[in-house]
Amino acid sequence: MHFSELFSTFSDADHGGCKDTGRSTGGYLVEIGSGVVSWSLKLQNIVALSTTEADYIAAVSAGKEIK
Secondary structure, three states, X not given: OOHXXXXXXXXXXXXXXXXXXXXXEXXXXXXXXXXXXXXXXXXXXXXXXXXXXXXXXHHHHHHHHHO
């Protein structure tokens, strides 16, 4: 096993995907080896002003999960 890649994390978000509230849907996936150990997909708590901000919010959620 190569320990420098013990786990992988992926995150992504849309921008303003909810037509009613303008909130983005963000999510992340955490893998150890080839198995998924954690994931989340939900509407974000705030209205992001850009795609970059929506992606950043999703990445911060992923970072909190792996911490």
